[in-house]
Amino acid sequence: MSSLDAIDIELLAILQSDVSLSIEELAERVGLTKTPCWRRVQKLEKSGVIRRKVALLDAEILGLPVSVFAQVRTNQHNAEWAESFSRAVAELPEVVECYRMAGEYDYLLRIVVADIQAYDNFYKRLIRLNGITDVVSNFSMEQIKSTTELPIPRDGD
Amino acid sequence: MSSLDAIDIELLAILQSDVSLSIEELAERVGLTKTPCWRRVQKLEKSGVIRRKVALLDAEILGLPVSVFAQVRTNQHNAEWAESFSRAVAELPEVVECYRMAGEYDYLLRIVVADIQAYDNFYKRLIRLNGITDVVSNFSMEQIKSTTELPIPRDGD
């Protein structure tokens, strides 16, 4: 990275909670004027700390209220298989998160679907992938919290 | 909701992948002119389908490369405890996701931290909450996929 000072951290904290503010408002909040504030935001974008700017949609309104966590086991513990699995997962829009795990199982997936039937449909497609030996599905009943805001260290940290 | 047509769906799909486009570019992509496009986006924001606009930051660059999934069990199966647990979770910035689960355990949390030590620190604070009987921590070794884009049905679906 390129050394983030306290103002940069402040800017990032604001932007990861709301990117729709004008440069003027932003500048005011961090105690700068427009131009230097704008320069900082540009730098943050170019450096890659700000990966992208997106709209977060409401899954319930869109008829996608169900999150399912699938624990996946494989017997193919080699780089090629891992690569092909990654590519497959990237192609599946229902999979919104996928992590390679330490411990009892190999991958953890979060799958977003409309209902249980839609999950079953997805599940059948998933187990069709070669090399998967076991899938355990855990259904979420309620989303208690979901944020894209990373816990970046603030003042007293 | 308020009936989303094909153009609204298109707009949402674009916006959830990139909200930094100008109304003009957006309009062009969906085959409209500025004003009607702008009106639609306004409506989508007011209706709540577009919950917010945020910047997604790079966890690695910010020194937060570790995701840990904690399976939490409780012996307090009542609404009051669930309420207090939700509030506690909301206050913990390290917890970026929390779901109430069906099945063997009660809650699944994703915790974002700098390293194993930081997780241990968080863990100690977590188990200090009353009513938690068991916490199983699963460490992620690698983030294969992570997106905020919901699988909204496109054309041939």
Added chain:
DNA sequence: CGTGAAACTCGGGACTT
């Protein structure tokens, strides 16, 4: 880093079809 200002783009309202 701040100021001032230029050039330009964008947002958003009024009005028409």
Added chain:
DNA sequence: AAGTCCCGAGTTTCACG
């Protein structure tokens, strides 16, 4: 609903202190 016209506001980039 959508399109056209338009003006004010915001953004972006200067030169300079």
